[in-house]
Amino acid sequence: MVKLTDDYLNNKAAFAAAGITVPTYDQDKLRTATNEHPRWVHFGGGNLFRAFHAAIANTLIEKGELDSGVIVADTYDNSVVDGVYKPFNDRVLRVITKADGNFDKELFASVTESLFATPAREADWKRMQEIFKAPSLQVVSFSITEKGYNLKTVAGDLNDLTKADLAAGPAAPKGNMAGLVALLLGRFQNGATPLTLMSTDNFSNNGDKLKDSVLTIAKGWKENGFVGQDFLDYLQDSKKISFPLSMIDRITPNPSEAVSAKLKDSGFEDYTIIHTPKHTNIAPFTNTEEVHYLVVEDNFPNGRPKFEDAGVIMTDRKTVGEADEMKVTTCLNPLHTSLAIFGSVLQFKSISDELQNDDLVGVIKQIGYVEGLPVVTDPKVINPKEFIDQLVTKRLPNPYIPDTPQRIATDTSQKIPVRYGVTIKQYVDRDGFDPSTLEFIPLTIAGWFRYLMAVNDEGEAFEPSPDPMMDDLKKYVGDIKLGEPTDVHAHLKDILTNKAIFGQDLYAVGLGEKVENYFSQMIAGKGAIVKTIEDALAKHAK
Numbered sequence: 001m002v003k004l005t006d007d008y009l010n011n012k013a014a015f016a017a018a019g020i021t022v023p024t025y026d027q028d029k030l031r032t033a034t035n036e037h038p039r040w041v042h043f044g045g046g047n048l049f050r051a052f053h054a055a056i057a058n059t060l061i062e063k064g065e066l067d068s069g070v071i072v073a074d075t076y077d078n079s080v081v082d083g084v085y086k087p088f089n090d091r092v093l094r095v096i097t098k099a100d101g102n103f104d105k106e107l108f109a110s111v112t113e114s115l116f117a118t119p120a121r122e123a124d125w126k127r128m129q130e131i132f133k134a135p136s137l138q139v140v141s142f143s144i145t146e147k148g149y150n151l152k153t154v155a156g157d158l159n160d161l162t163k164a165d166l167a168a169g170p171a172a173p174k175g176n177m178a179g180l181v182a183l184l185l186g187r188f189q190n191g192a193t194p195l196t197l198m199s200t201d202n203f204s205n206n207g208d209k210l211k212d213s214v215l216t217i218a219k220g221w222k223e224n225g226f227v228g229q230d231f232l233d234y235l236q237d238s239k240k241i242s243f244p245l246s247m248i249d250r251i252t253p254n255p256s257e258a259v260s261a262k263l264k265d266s267g268f269e270d271y272t273i274i275h276t277p278k279h280t281n282i283a284p285f286t287n288t289e290e291v292h293y294l295v296v297e298d299n300f301p302n303g304r305p306k307f308e309d310a311g312v313i314m315t316d317r318k319t320v321g322e323a324d325e326m327k328v329t330t331c332l333n334p335l336h337t338s339l340a341i342f343g344s345v346l347q348f349k350s351i352s353d354e355l356q357n358d359d360l361v362g363v364i365k366q367i368g369y370v371e372g373l374p375v376v377t378d379p380k381v382i383n384p385k386e387f388i389d390q391l392v393t394k395r396l397p398n399p400y401i402p403d404t405p406q407r408i409a410t411d412t413s414q415k416i417p418v419r420y421g422v423t424i425k426q427y428v429d430r431d432g433f434d435p436s437t438l439e440f441i442p443l444t445i446a447g448w449f450r451y452l453m454a455v456n457d458e459g460e461a462f463e464p465s466p467d468p469m470m471d472d473l474k475k476y477v478g479d480i481k482l483g484e485p486t487d488v489h490a491h492l493k494d495i496l497t498n499k500a501i502f503g504q505d506l507y508a509v510g511l512g513e514k515v516e517n518y519f520s521q522m523i524a525g526k527g528a529i530v531k532t533i534e535d536a537l538a539k540h541a542k
């Protein structure tokens, strides 16, 4: 058996026997170099980072183009750092589950340090403060989920955590964004060297959202007398701090039991999956698909690693914006969320199984090709129609990608504005488009309310995936009983007007009644969701 912490340089044969490719570089030397000149910090060392960013760093280090490792920071879930980084010398086994059933297995040693970077863990916080002061630091990247950037409540006001952070100032921030701004303040006060903050989370204009959250905190601190205008100027000067846009795509499911079992059989010792109290599902290994895209706005005022040499498309802001809207708001994520919602209420346990169901395939094709594609601006670097074709015919049906509707249904409230709200807005804003012609987006939104009832299509209770707004949202539909007369308008009217969730008042754009109508059909009794989908396809599929 081999394990992650084994000396891979001197035991290559043992790793090869287990089918694992290992680095040719020395992690200890890389660690020393990183201490001397840190270049790249990543916040949110979850599965996507381990499968994708860590691989990019590994490639660049192998090519001699990156002279230090990545420092991983978590600010949310200490079990990530303590569970899968520190005990394994910060190494990762990345498994690509290929469409032919074969695995590509590679060990990365490109992470050299892992920190739970909050004031609650003093030593790690101090260390991160030092790293942020280093002039050599070029990039701070993020994959902290959509909620990681959010400072507001469902009603659109600042949430209590943010209010408390604004009142207390930068000395001991509790929230994730306040922590980041406190670290940036340290950099400002120690030379004000430039830096790039690169969000790689799944929403359009992700860099703008990150900037907005950073500035909200900084402005609040200025109003309360904790920082001066000069700090705000630093944050808003694009030659000092940049917030590039990015589009990232690689379906990276939670670590799967099937992959774990195969690793064990192949002689790899670190196959145990951890489910943390904060709901991160993580393991010493990560499983991902072969296909991947990362498109980044090339705006790095303190320089950057040669990302393009690891396959990253470096381009202008407009192109990234278009690629991102293409993927996140029309051609991939809206289809994924529809499969997540309907898959959960129809009791599917696998996305590839859902792709065997003609009706669900029908729904996602309508959302992608018919409703989304016409409002896509072609980013040129990726062809949108071919992108959906590849998704629907190759990626989603791949039975070796162990993805589940339940993973994708996590935090749906945070995703609805981006995954459907942006397309609805396009239909509102653009000549020749009428939002009231949309059918399968409102069908999915109705499906989401049906999902929030936490009762499946067989009428049995199920546990929805975690969502930061679940308690608030359940209040709208929690008392509805299948098959009983229900005043649907009275239940949904307040939520369907919520612009924070839908980007629009759905009644004002002719979709409120349509959602109500689909929802009424879906609560008619057992099996009503399946029937509503069938009827919608029979009537409206083009």
Ligand SMILES: NC(=O)c1ccc[n+]([C@@H]2O[C@H](COP(=O)([O-])OP(=O)(O)OC[C@H]3O[C@@H](n4cnc5c(N)ncnc54)[C@H](O)[C@@H]3O)[C@@H](O)[C@H]2O)c1
Residues within 6 Å of the ligand: 044, 045, 046, 047, 048, 049, 074, 075, 076, 077, 080, 143, 144, 145, 146, 147, 148, 149, 176, 200, 201, 202, 203, 248, 249, 250, 251, 252, 253, 280, 281, 282
């Ligand atoms: N997994 C994918 O297929 C995929 C693909 C493209 C983009 N993404 C983006 O990456 C994000 C992370 O995906 P993942 O697969 O790594 O998820 P994951 O659950 O494996 O890891 C999530 C990470 O984010 C941290 N986190 C969670 N909530 C946070 C909060 N409120 N504040 C700060 N940190 C927080 C966790 O501690 C963990 O490190 C997604 O939400 C999405 O925006 C994921």
Ligand SMILES: O=P(O)(O)OC[C@@H](O)[C@@H](O)[C@H](O)[C@H](O)CO
Residues within 6 Å of the ligand: 146, 202, 248, 249, 250, 251, 252, 333, 336, 337, 407, 408, 410, 411
């Ligand atoms: O990662 P999330 O939680 O934003 O969304 C779940 C999935 O839709 C997403 O992870 C996809 O797998 C990914 O966007 C594919 O690139």
